[in-house]
Amino acid sequence: MTTEIIDHEEVHAFTIRKEIEIAAPIEIAFEAILDELGADAQMPDGKSLSMKIEPWPGGRWFRDLGNNAGHLWGHVQVIKPPTLLEITGPMPMSYPAVNHVQYRLKANGNETFLTFAHRAMGLIQPEHRDGMPEGWTQWINQIRERAEQKARG
Template identity: 55%
Template sequence: MGTATAPKAQQNLQVLEVVREVEIAASIDIVFETVLEQLGPMLSCGEDAPLLDMKLEAWPGGRWFRDLGNGAGHLWGHVQAIRPPELLELHGPMFMSAAATSHVQFRLQEVDGLTRLDFSHRAMGLIPLELQDGVDVNQGWTNYFAKLRGCVDKRLKP
């Protein structure tokens, strides 16, 4: 016979929105290739943090997941749309073990030798406050874009 637990306080629906416009001094092809790499096998949670063993199947419906081996892992999302080298959209729970869903969009455009990357991450659901705080300010996407720029720079150096 199971035991009953006391009901928890009701958590309200939360909305999360991170929007960025990033300019990178490189061709659109190099930036797009690096975006895919940094979401896949090179993704980490910080500059000195270990890699997360991510896989990104870069086709419509492809999975974006963390592979822990032996059939274990975490599904972060699916590729909703991809049009190399101009667009990547991902949809799913991302890193949240919560009743929430996200939509992430990378839209790239090359202008005068620069690539402009318009980025958005929008989520809604029962998102714990600690996840909201970490998504952009102290880590999350801020770190991702810093690392992306550094990796593009490395590709450009002979």
């Protein structure tokens, strides 16, 4: 048996905050978030991420690769349609890390103001930390585009 102790890894933490106005009613914006977290989630190249979300407290958010294979990204911590969704879990990180993602929506007539926050801490790899802002920007823009398209009919 071999035992190895590695004491040079550091715990990192970060927070990403984004705010965006969506030209759609709050109910449609919330539905677009669930769509984007679920079957409609795509990689930057347009390929499906094969994501599923169970939209209830304790529900799983996971990548379903078929044949009982996949990745657990998190669990629904709080859901209060159509104003709040919080998910906590490892997200796309396959190492010791904890993530908390919050989508907070506020109605403004036929428009919605979305405040997004992603907080993480753990042995976070630089490529994840550095790539997250761009990835979340794309994700949030897809939510906005999806909601606005639905609102237009």
